[in-house]
Amino acid sequence: MGSASKGGRRVWPARGFALALALALAGFSAPAVAADHGPGGGDSCDHARTAPAKAGKAGKAGKAGKAGKAGKAAKKPAGGGHGCQGPRGPKGERGPAGPPGPCADIDTTEAAGDFEFSAVLSKGNAFVGRRSVLPNGAYTWRDLTGPQNPGFPETACSVSVTTEDRTVFIKVLTTQGEVYENSCSYALVCPSGWTALVKP
Numbered sequence: 751m752g753s754a755s756k757g758g759r760r761v762w763p764a765r766g767f768a769l770a771l772a773l774a775l776a777g778f779s780a781p782a783v784a785a786d787h788g789p790g791g792g793d794s795c796d797h798a799r800t801a802p803a804k805a806g807k808a809g810k811a812g813k814a815g816k817a818g819k820a821g822k823a824a825k826k827p828a829g830g831g832h833g834c835q836g837p838r839g840p841k842g843e844r845g846p847a848g849p850p851g852p853c854a855d856i857d858t859t860e861a862a863g864d865f866e867f868s869a870v871l872s873k874g875n876a877f878v879g880r881r882s883v884l885p886n887g888a889y890t891w892r893d894l895t896g897p898q899n900p901g902f903p904e905t906a907c908s909v910s911v912t913t914e915d916r917t918v919f920i921k922v923l924t925t926q927g928e929v930y931e932n933s934c935s936y937a938l939v940c941p942s943g944w945t946a947l948v949k950p
Contacts, residue, residue: 850925853907861913865936869911869920876902876909878920878934892938894920901944903930921947 855871864884870877870891879889895902906922913919918934922944929947934940 853925855908857910859911859913861918861936862916863936867911867913867918869909871906871909871922874904874906876906876920876922876932878911878918878938878940880918880936880938890938892934892940894932894934894940894944899932899940899943901930901946902932903928903944906930 852873853871854873856868858866858868860866860883864882866881866883868879868889870879874895876894877891878894879891881887881889893899903922903924905924905926905928907925908923910921911918916936918936918938920932920934922930924930928949930944931947932940932944933942
């Protein structure tokens, strides 16, 4: 009995020491564990309040940078060429007829004695002229629309000249289709006026 009690007392101290050693090796004791997991359930950080840090002074403003170089002027674009010609437009309507202009005409014939006679209608007047052809000389003209040759038609539009037996015959045609005739000598003496012929 006594040996058993003694042996029992030796066993308990050994077990208690082993438990204390195990806790020490783990880095905490039973009271420390209780403190870490206290009623508040907080962590092990230090929550002591510290005074806020003072704001630093504002830095000095930096120096202004240098102005950049001016850019080069853009090149002017080359001029474009002419475009293609468009299609031809439709033909316009015919305009009204203008007022009739003055008629103009001339006729020439050769005559005996190396003479040449011409009749001219210009600006509403009729003329007869003569010149020599050996050699060619200047023309001598006679107006056939003056008071000495009455009856000249105002609508005369063409003229002709012929010669026969040293007589010169001048005819005119009017715009109404009427024919008028006058006659002169080789010396351009024209005593008669204009005579209407039978209308063709």
